[in-house]
Amino acid sequence: MAQEDVFKKIVSHCKEYGFVFPSSDIYDGLGAVYDYGQNGVELKNNIKQYWWQSMVLLHENIVGIDSAVFMHPTIWKASGHVDAFNDPLIDNRDSKKRYRADVLIEDQVAKYEEKIEKEVAKARKRFGEAFDEAQFRATNARVLENQQKRDALHQRYSDAMNAMNLEELKQIILDEEIACPISGTRNWTDVRQFNLMFKTEVGSTADGASTIYLRPETAQGIFVNYLNVQKTGRMKVPFGIAQIGKAFRNEIVARQFIFRMREFEQMEMQFFVKPGTELEWFETWKNTRMAWHQALGFGAENYRFHDHEKLAHYANAASDVEFRMPFGFKEVEGIHSRTNFDLSQHAKFSGRKIEYFDPETNESYTPYVIETSIGVDRMFLSIMCHSYEEEKLEGGETRVVLKLPAALAPTKLAVLPLVKKDGLPEKAREIMQELKFHFNCKYDEKDSIGKRYRRQDAVGTPYCITVDHQTLQDNCVTLRNRDTMQQERVSVESLRSLIEDKVSLTSLLKKL
Numbered sequence: 001m002a003q004e005d006v007f008k009k010i011v012s013h014c015k016e017y018g019f020v021f022p023s024s025d026i027y028d029g030l031g032a033v034y035d036y037g038q039n040g041v042e043l044k045n046n047i048k049q050y051w052w053q054s055m056v057l058l059h060e061n062i063v064g065i066d067s068a069v070f071m072h073p074t075i076w077k078a079s080g081h082v083d084a085f086n087d088p089l090i091d092n093r094d095s096k097k098r099y100r101a102d103v104l105i106e107d108q109v110a111k112y113e114e115k116i117e118k119e120v121a122k123a124r125k126r127f128g129e130a131f132d133e134a135q136f137r138a139t140n141a142r143v144l145e146n147q148q149k150r151d152a153l154h155q156r157y158s159d160a161m162n163a164m165n166l167e168e169l170k171q172i173i174l175d176e177e178i179a180c181p182i183s184g185t186r187n188w189t190d191v192r193q194f195n196l197m198f199k200t201e202v203g204s205t206a207d208g209a210s211t212i213y214l215r216p217e218t219a220q221g222i223f224v225n226y227l228n229v230q231k232t233g234r235m236k237v238p239f240g241i242a243q244i245g246k247a248f249r250n251e252i253v254a255r256q257f258i259f260r261m262r263e264f265e266q267m268e269m270q271f272f273v274k275p276g277t278e279l280e281w282f283e284t285w286k287n288t289r290m291a292w293h294q295a296l297g298f299g300a301e302n303y304r305f306h307d308h309e310k311l312a313h314y315a316n317a318a319s320d321v322e323f324r325m326p327f328g329f330k331e332v333e334g335i336h337s338r339t340n341f342d343l344s345q346h347a348k349f350s351g352r353k354i355e356y357f358d359p360e361t362n363e364s365y366t367p368y369v370i371e372t373s374i375g376v377d378r379m380f381l382s383i384m385c386h387s388y389e390e391e392k393l394e395g396g397e398t399r400v401v402l403k404l405p406a407a408l409a410p411t412k413l414a415v416l417p418l419v420k421k422d423g424l425p426e427k428a429r430e431i432m433q434e435l436k437f438h439f440n441c442k443y444d445e446k447d448s449i450g451k452r453y454r455r456q457d458a459v460g461t462p463y464c465i466t467v468d469h470q471t472l473q474d475n476c477v478t479l480r481n482r483d484t485m486q487q488e489r490v491s492v493e494s495l496r497s498l499i500e501d502k503v504s505l506t507s508l509l510k511k512l
C-alpha cells in the first residue's frame, strides 16, 4: 500500500476509534485544530507522564512549573518573536490562495527525491535479489540527474532562507515553474513576511485595552521564572526547569493532520549550565533524549539526528530528532544550545539582574541554556503511525491492530465475560473491581468474543481476559496477548502480577 494511503487510514482510524476528532466537527471543523477523544486523551496523558517522569522524577536537579499562557507583551519583544517569528508567504493571484514560499520549494525538493525513489523501486523489482542499490544510485543516469537537480535546488533554497532573501525565494518558485495546486497557474505575488503569533486584548477597551499574545512556545514562561525557581528551590547550576503546556501559532500551511497545528502542546525543558560547559551538556541531552525515544522499541533505524548547519543568531548548536513518518523523516523534537541569549534579553528588557551566584568560585554569571523541546501531538502522531498495522491472518482475514507500547496504551486490560448471563458478568465485574485500582481496565460484554477482541486490538489494549463458565469453578480466566494473539489459562489471583509490570510506566522508565 502506498504510504499516502496508509496515512489516510491512520487519520480515519484516529477518528473512528475515539483518538482524534476535527475540532468543532459538527460545524465542519476548524483548520489545523483538533480535539482528542476518549482514547486519545489517555494516550496523550501517558505520553506526557512518560516525559514528565523521565525529567522530573529521574533527575534530582530538574523541577517542573506550569506558567500562564498569557504573559507580559514585552516578553515577546525581548525574545525576538515580535520582530522575527515570521514565515515567508506568497499568494496566487488567480486562486487567491496563500502559501508558505519555503514549503512550496521544499515540496519541489521532495518531488526530485520521490523521482529518485521511484527509479530505485522499479529497479529493485526488475533485478530482484541481485539488486545492488548503492551501485544503482551511484551510476543510474536518471537518478544522478534528479539528484543533481535536487542538490542544486536545496543549496539555492538554503542560501535564500539563511539570508531571508524574499526576492530570491520568489525567483526560485518562478525558475522551478511551481504552479498553484488549485488554479494551476504561476501568477504569484511577491513573497512577504508574516508573523505567526496570535494576538488578543486584555482589559476592557474603556480602560485602554492592551494587546497581548498567545504564547508561541512554553520556553519563555520558564526563562521569566528562572529567578523565582532558582531562589525558592535553592537550585544549583546545572539544573533544569520542565514544563508541559499549550502553544499557539498561526500556521499558514496546516497539513498532515496533527503534525502542524495552530493550537498544540509542547514539553520543554531548559537546562541551565555554566558558560563553557554547554556543548558537553548539549551532547549529553542529545543522547538522553534519543534514549527516551528509542526505549519505546520502535527500532533505532526509524530515528535520526538532523544537525542544523545554519544556526539562529543566539544558538551555538542545534539538532532535531527526526522520526520516520509515512510522509518521510520528520522533526519530532528540537535540542538547542541557546547560549545566554534569553536570560540576557530578559535582564535587559526587565531591568532585573538575572544571574547565578556560584558559591564555589564566588562569581556571578548568566547561565547558558540547553533546551529540549518536543511536541506532544507530533509524538502522538509518530506513535500512532508506527503502531498501526493491518495484519493478514490465517484464513485470509485481516485484523487492524495498534501495537502501542503497553505503558502508553489507553486501556491496559479488557475484561470480557464470554456470555451476558449465568453469573459471568458479575464475576467479570468482581475481577475488574479489584484490578481497576492498579491499571486502566475496560469492561465489554457486547457482541461475540471475536468481535470484542478485534475492538480491543484496534485501540491497542495489550491484554484481554475472558471470563467463562469454567472460571466460576476454578477461578481461572483466559489471558490473551494482543500482539501474539496467544491465549493462556491463568488464575485470577495472578492477574495483577502478570500484567502490572508489563504495562506500567515504571517498566518503561527503568529502560532509561
Ligand code: GAP
Pocket: 216, 217, 218, 219, 249, 251, 258, 259, 260, 261, 262, 264, 265, 266, 268, 331, 332, 333, 334, 371, 373, 374, 375, 376, 377, 378, 379
Ligand atoms: N522553544 C523552542 C521551540 O518552540 P520549535 O522547533 O519551534 O522550537 C519545538 O518547536 C517542537 O514543537 C517541534 O519539534 C514540534 O514537535 C513541536 N511543534 C512546533 N510547531 C508545531 C505545530 N505547529 N504543530 C504541532 N507541533 C509543533
